[in-house]
Amino acid sequence: MKLTIDATRRQALMRAHTATHLLHYALDKLLWWTKQAWSLVEMDYVRFDFSCKDPLSPQDIQGLEYSVNSWIKSWVAVITQEMSFDEAKNAWAKAFFEDKYWDTVRMVSITWEIVDDLDIKSIELCWWTHVINTQDIGSFKIIDHSSVASWVRRLTAVTWTKVAEEAQLYEQRLLDLASRLDCQPKQLETKIEKILKEIKHLESDHEQLQGKLICTHLEELHQHCELPQGWSSRWKWCIINVTWTSLEHHNFKDIINNAKSKWSDRNWIIYSLEWNFAIYVGTGDFSAKEFLKEKWLKWGWSDQFVQGKDPAIIWIFS
Ligand SMILES: [Zn+2]
Incomplete structure (x- = not known):
């Protein structure tokens, strides 16, 4: 029997998994009190659940993306070391869930002092496979933010070429929308603004006509x-x-x-x-x-x- 590794799949999982660590660290910086609830890693695809009552703002999401992408661009080495659980604890590694850790653990550290607000010190205990440098992730994009349960929110993100694929999907949506509204994508904002104004106008016309009609009916009844x-x-x-x-x-x-x-x-x-x-x-x-x-x-x-x-x-x- 010969075991083979699907290299393409493995690399896609590595990218997504290291990106999960980066996202986790970025979230920790944003909401220090939040806890990871669950995460799912697929090929260049990450689903990250965390404890939080209110939805994140678009600015928060953009901030997370900006941080993760900055760490990707900064060529930060991903270092894995095996050590005793106590040694890892001394290094402040995050231990998750109710995991039972073995005597020997594997510490994954992504640490770098870049500029003040973009410093990274992500240290986690993890047996998963990772890229050796953050730049291998290529790119990172959050594509969805939703609520899973009360106090649990979910971020869905993609890495590598899936970011470009997502961008193309969005572009296609904009093109479809523009063609339905009979304009260029660049003109969408002006077009929608115009339509909203027209609707308001029609609504007030309709209201006035309804009023007149009602008064006529009332007078008829009066007769x-x-x-x-x-x-x-x-x-x-x-x-x-x-x-x-x-x-x-x-x-x-x-x-x-x-x-x-x-x-x-x-x-x-x-x-x-x-x-x-x-x-x-x-x-x-x-x-x-x-x-x-x-x-x-x-x-x-x-x-x-x-x-x-x-x-x-x-x-x-x-
Ligand atoms: Zn991990």
Whole structure:
């Protein structure tokens, strides 16, 4: 039997794994209190879970990428040494999870004093295979940041030529988007700004038209209103059942707002039997529900108005 090593795969794993150590160190610098929860290393692909409640900001993500890429560019040697666990502990190596370490451990150190804010002192106990110099990673890019569970967030990153592949994917997305919006990728921002402005304009037009339509409906209903027996005209009430009227398909809030602004001197009860709710608009402390359930019936009105299938019922007293 002959064992062979898939060199391409192995190198891709080495790059991703050393990049994981760099990312871990960069995260430690950013959030000193965070802990690694889990990590997955595949060919030029890293998934790193860590404890953190809130999402990282785009600036944080860019900062992490900048640090890792700076260490890659700085040709930092990756040094592996086997030593006793105590020796490693003295060197401040990070020991993870509930790992049971053997008497002999392997310490992976990537340390370098570059410039103040880009110093690196990553020391971890690790039996994985690594590149011998950070420059072998080539390039590093975080492609996703998500939440896995409460207090656990995930960073997904790629290395080596996968960074360029990701960039191409993004470029393709931009090209598709631009072609759908009938412009050049460079013009996307201006184009989107213009579309958003147009939407706002249309929305306000739509709102005005809706308002006019509602007022017309209200006036129509007014034409056909009757004064119920026993009701005094000094009560300035407007009671509208929207369920079977031309108002049926309008937004409830819009009806109320328009009714209020058109006839501001009145008390309104707008209700829908179908939806089983009523809203009172007007002055004073008054419950529309109370009105419909108790007073209406107390005043000798048949509950057919509450339960029946009457068309629009509207009374306006002035
Ligand atoms: Zn490791």
